[in-house]
Every structure is written in structure tokens, then in C-alpha cells.
Amino acid sequence: RSPNPRMDKRTMCTVEKRGRVHLITLTGAGEHRLSPSLISALRSALATVRASPSAGALVLAAEGKYFSNGFDQAWARTVPPHLHDSMRGAFRALVADLLALPMPTVAAVTGHAAAAGCALALAHDSVVMRASRGFLYMSEVDVGLKFADYFGELLRQKVPDAAARRDMVLGGNKMTAAEAVRLGIVDAAADGGVEDVVAAAVAAAEGLAARGWDGEVVAEIRKAMWPAVWGKVKDHPAAARPRL
Amino acid sequence: MCTLEQRGRVFVLTLTGDGEHRLGHPLIASIRSALASVLAAAQAQPQGPGAALVTVAEGRFFSNGLDVGRAGGSRARLRELVDAFRPIAADLLALPMPTVAAVTGHASAAGLLLALCHDYRLMRADRGVLYMGLPLPPYVARLLRAKITQAHALRDVALRGRKLRAPEAREMGIVDAVCAGAPETAAEAVKLAEQLAAREWDGAVYASIRVSTFPDACRAVGIAVESDEEKSRHFASRL
Numbered sequence: 001r002s003p004n005p006r007m008d009k010r011t012m013c014t015v016e017k018r019g020r021v022h023l024i025t026l027t028g029a030g031e032h033r034l035s036p037s038l039i040s041a042l043r044s045a046l047a048t049v050r051a052s053p054s055a056g057a058l059v060l061a062a063e064g065k066y067f068s069n070g071f072d073q074a075w076a077r078t079v080p081p082h083l084h085d086s087m088r089g090a091f092r093a094l095v096a097d098l099l100a101l102p103m104p105t106v107a108a109v110t111g112h113a114a115a116a117g118c119a120l121a122l123a124h125d126s127v128v129m130r131a132s133r134g135f136l137y138m139s140e141v142d143v144g145l146k147f148a149d150y151f152g153e154l155l156r157q158k159v160p161d162a163a164a165r166r167d168m169v170l171g172g173n174k175m176t177a178a179e180a181v182r183l184g185i186v187d188a189a190a191d192g193g194v195e196d197v198v199a200a201a202v203a204a205a206e207g208l209a210a211r212g213w214d215g216e217v218v219a220e221i222r223k224a225m226w227p228a229v230w231g232k233v234k235d236h237p238a239a240a241r242p243r244l
Numbered sequence: 245m246c247t248l249e250q251r252g253r254v255f256v257l258t259l260t261g262d263g264e265h266r267l268g269h270p271l272i273a274s275i276r277s278a279l280a281s282v283l284a285a286a287q288a289q290p291q292g293p294g295a296a297l298v299t300v301a302e303g304r305f306f307s308n309g310l311d312v313g314r315a316g317g318s319r320a321r322l323r324e325l326v327d328a329f330r331p332i333a334a335d336l337l338a339l340p341m342p343t344v345a346a347v348t349g350h351a352s353a354a355g356l357l358l359a360l361c362h363d364y365r366l367m368r369a370d371r372g373v374l375y376m377g378l379p380l381p382p383y384v385a386r387l388l389r390a391k392i393t394q395a396h397a398l399r400d401v402a403l404r405g406r407k408l409r410a411p412e413a414r415e416m417g418i419v420d421a422v423c424a425g426a427p428e429t430a431a432e433a434v435k436l437a438e439q440l441a442a443r444e445w446d447g448a449v450y451a452s453i454r455v456s457t458f459p460d461a462c463r464a465v466g467i468a469v470e471s472d473e474e475k476s477r478h479f480a481s482r483l
Contacts, residue, residue: 073483081480088476141453144446144482146475152456162393163417169457170342170363170450172443 012041015048017056020209021202022049022103026062034116035072039090046097055212057205058101060124061108061198068117070139091116092150096233098123099223102215104208108201109177109186110194114139119151122158122185123229125222126208128201129181131189135174142172150232157226159185245274248281253441254434255282255297255341262303267354268311272328279335286340286447294444296437297339299362300346300430306372307355326381329354333387334465336361337454340447342440346433347410347419348426353377357384360391360418363454364436367410367419368429374408374418376401383464390461392418 014025024045026032042060049058062068071091076084098105107124114137121127121136129136138155140147147169159165164183167173177189190200223230247258257278259265267275286295301307310325336343336358345362352375359365359374367374380388380402392398397416400406413419421436423429455462455469463469 076479077483081476084480085476088479141445141450142443144449146449146452146470146478147456148475149456149459149469149472152459155457160393161417162391163420165457166363169453171440172445 012038013045015045017052018202019206020054020056021059021205022052022056023059023061023198023202024049025198026060026068029064031066031069032062032064032117033069033072033074034087034091034120035075036087036090038072039087039094043090043094043097046094046101049103050101055103055209055215057104057106057209058124059106059108059198059201059205060120061194061201062110063194064111065133066111066117067107067109067113067134068120069112070115070117088148091120092148092233095119095123095150095154095229099226099230099233100219102219104205104213104218106201106205106208108198109134109136110197112137115143115145119154122154126204127180127186128188128190128197128204129177129186130194130197131177131191135176136168136180136185137172137174138169139172141170150229153228153232157229159183245271246278248278250285251434252438253293253295254437255285255295256434257282257297257299259299259301259307264305264308265301265303265355266308266311266313267325267329267332267358269325269328271311272325272332275332276335279332279339282341283335283339290446290448294341294441295447296342296344296441297362298344298346298430298433298437299358300433301348303349304371305349305355306345306347306351307358308350309353309355309377325354326384329357330383330465333357333361333383334462334467337458337462337465338451338467340451342437342445342450344433344437344440346430347372347374348429350375357387360387364433364440365413365419366421366423366429366433366436367413368424368426369410369422370425372410374401374413375405377405383461386464387461390458392416 011027014027016023105124107121107127109121109127109129111134113121118136118138155165180186181189190197247260249256282297312322343362344364345359347359347365347367349372351359356374356376388402392401394417410419410422414422423432455467
């Protein structure tokens with residue numbers, strides 16, 4: 001584990017290397033709401049990871065009680081509506097970044113993942129979820145928010161069972177790790193606390209990285225497996241890469 | 245043909261009488277009229293308390309499909325009825341409230357489709373089969389693909405014309421719950437509908453999420469998909 005994880009200037013997320021694994025951690029005890037700032041920090045972190053010379057794998061994790069509780073509506077209330085797209089469009093570009101990442105990706109769902117936060121987790125190749133605490137929750141129906149079109153495709157890809165998907169998105173069901181594993185939405189449930197979940201995700205990612213796959217091939221296969229989602233998120237106007 | 249009543253927050257649409265509830269023009273028109281009333285009531289109170297719909301049938305049949313028998317099974321008549329049923333599918337998939345089908349008897353072909361166009365399906369254990377027998381017009385195939393997703397289930401239902409009793413249908417994810425008999429099925433359906441209505445979801449948002457979740461099936465039956473701009477405006481209005 002590198003002793004000095006690189007801090008994003010706003011300290012919203014850190015990037016560190018553990019063996020072959022690039023670990024991005026959303027820092028702090030808050031809800032990790034997906035504001036333009038956090039999304040930009042995440043995109044910068046992914047750019048750093050992408051620029052790394054060696055093959056590897058990605059883990060995205062979070063500190064505290066939440067993985068992410070979704071879009072930052074509080075921020076959106078403070079700006080005129082035409083700026084909301086900077087958040088929603090930036091998240092679409094973040095999903096594009098993840099789908100195009102030239103290495104396997106693992107989400108370490110260390111706490112609650114709701115709405116866009118849940119979509120963020122599901123935009124990874126594998127998901128390891130904390131067994132004892134935390135839900136996957138598509139809260140939009142309860143909160144009264146409509147879905148961006150690619151959210152529907154993402155859910156369809158990751159939750160192929162029509163009844164399970166209906167329960168999540170039209171029932172607002174809060175899904176535990178055990179149920180998510182049973183339904184095949186999540187790959188594994190990890191016992192213990194946040195650090196244990198991260199360790200399990202890193203171990204899984206290390207196993208994938210050890211396969212030594214050509215990263216560009218991984219990215220192309222993933223896009224080919226997810227054409228409906230990829231088609232809707234690539235080429236978005238906000239998809240211009242941020243400066244490091 | 246069919247009746248519509250409101251019990252608290254739940255609209256109950258009943259296919260009446262002991263017959264097969266064959267979907268010919270009169271019954272189709274009657275159902276569409278009932279659904280239009282439900283829609284009007286929901287739209288009259290857009291911020292109102294939640295609502296939900298239950299569709300139930302009297303007698304041994306939920307619905308035995310399109311009314312093709314009459315004209316000696318002419319292709320033209322079949323085509324006409326297939327086209328006439330499509331708007332019912334659209335009405336249901338766009339309905340701004342949760343929908344529950346109480347499958348209180350046999351549901352075949354368009355009858356099965358009618359049940360599938362609801363969000364939830366409860367079925368009686370003691371009697372009745374689900375069966376998809378006819379050739380599949382394009383929108384029907386897309387509806388089946390959207391709603392029947394378990395491995396082999398779609399093949400068994402569509403390609404093999406398998407007749408499913410309630411417990412099998414539940415295993416295959418086509419039915420959500422199995423109840424003892426018809427009265428229990430109807431009662432449980434109303435109870436589920438009440439629970440769903442009590443969540444007080446915004447109906448327009450609910451319908452929008454349903455369309456986002458089954459976009460291909462919804463497009464297949466002619467439901468317009470909202471643009472990103474419309475959704476952005478909605479997002480702003482909800483803050």
C-alpha cells in the first residue's frame with residue numbers, strides 16, 4: 001500500500017496503488033453526493049489511473065456510511081436550471097469513462113448506494129458489497145425523479161430479471177447484499193467493516209489484474225457487451241476529458 | 245363486459261360474466277373506456293394521494309385471448325384485433341400508477357399479454373393455465389421479451405407453447421405470487437394494490453420510470469419516450 005495516497009486538491013477522493021490495483025476512495029464521512037466537483041474529481045482520478053503504464057484493475061470504494069447517496073440536489077437548488085446539466089451530463093461522461101476504462105473494474109459498495117450512487121456501483125464490471133450494512137436503492141420513485149435514458153439501459157444490463165428490476169425501480173425496494181448476491185446483481189458480499197470490504201474488492205481486483213489482459217481489449221469487449229448503455233453515454237458533449 | 249369501481253385508493257376493473265372474456269371490439273372498447281376513466285381520475289389529482297389499479301375477472305377465465313372465432317378465423321380479422329389490442333397495452337404501460345393483474349382463471353394469448361402488461365401478477369393455484377399459442381406479431385414479441393426474462397422461460401412460453409400452472413409460472417418469474425383460489429387471488433391483489441398506492445408515488449414519475457425500464461416494449465406499442473430536455477426540466481422543477 002503506498003504510504004501517501006495522492007489527494008485530489010479538494011480532497012474529495014484519493015488514488016492509491018495496492019499491488020496491481022488502483023484504488024480510488026471517496027473520502028470523508030458524508031453522503032458522497034455526486035456534485036460537479038466530486039464527479040470532476042472522480043474523472044481526474046480515472047484519468048490518472050488510465051495514464052498508468054502497467055496493466056491493472058480498478059477498485060472504487062468509499063469511507064463512511066455511504067457509498068454514494070446520488071446526485072447533489074442541494075447544490076442544484078443553488079444554481080439556475082441550465083447548469084443542472086453540468087452535473088447530470090458530467091455523470092453521464094463519468095459512466096462513459098468507466099465503460100471505456102482499459103482494465104477490469106470493481107465497485108466496493110462499502111455503504112448505501114442510492115439512485116445515481118447505485119448506478120455508479122452498477123457501472124463497474126463486478127460489485128463487492130458490505131454484507132452487514134448498506135442497501136442498493138433506486139430511490140427515484142420514492143423521491144419523484146425520472147430516469148435518464150441510460151439509467152434504464154444500465155439497470156436492464158445489470159438486473160436482467162424483469163421482476164427483480166421492477167422491484168428495484170418501480171417498488172423502491174432497498175436491497176441488501178444477501179438479496180443482491182442471490183439475484184446475481186452483486187458478485188460477493190463481504191463480512192466486516194469498510195476496510196474488510198475494500199480488502200475483499202482489492203483481492204478480487206488483484207486476481208483480475210493478474211490475468212494480464214490487454215486493457216484496450218478489455219475495454220472493447222466491455223463496450224461490445226454493453227452496447228445499449230455505451231451507445232447512450234459515449235459522444236456526450238460533456239465527455240471531453242478533464243485536465244489532470 | 246367490464247366494470248370499474250373505486251375502493252379507497254384502488255381502482256378495480258372487473259371483466260364480468262362467466263364467459264371467456266374474449267377480446268373482441270366491444271370488450272376492447274369497454275376496457276379502454278375504463279382505463280381512460282382511471283387515467284382521467286389520476287390526472288385530475290396529479291399531486292393527489294397515490295392510486296393503483298387491479299384487473300380481475302369473474303368466472304373460469306381471466307381472458308382466453310382475442311375473439312377470432314366469429315368470422316371463421318380470417319387473417320384479416322385476426323390482424324384487425326391484434327391492432328385493436330395494442331392500445332390497451334399502451335394504456336396499461338403508460339398508466340400513471342402501479343397495476344396489478346389478479347389472474348383468476350385461464351389466461352391465454354392476448355389474455356396472457358393483458359396480464360403481462362400489468363406491473364404485478366397474482367394467480368390462483370387451484371385452476372387455470374397461462375398459455376401463448378398464436379403466432380407473435382412484432383409488438384407482442386417485444387412485450388414478451390421485456391417481461392419474460394428468465395433463462396428458457398421465453399423459449400418455453402413462446403416457442404414451445406408451454407402451458408403453465410401458477411406455481412410453475414411463479415418459478416419462471418412470470419407470476420409474482422400464488423394464491424389458493426379466485427377470491428383469495430382477488431383479495432390479495434387488492435391488498436397489494438393498497439400497499440402500493442399507500443407509497444403515494446408521483447404517478448407521472450412512476451409511469452416515466454416504467455417506460456425507462458421497458459423502453460422497447462413501450463415503443464413497440466406506440467408510447468412516446470420523453471426527451472432529455474423534458475426530463476431536465478422535470479428535474480429542475482422537483483428541487
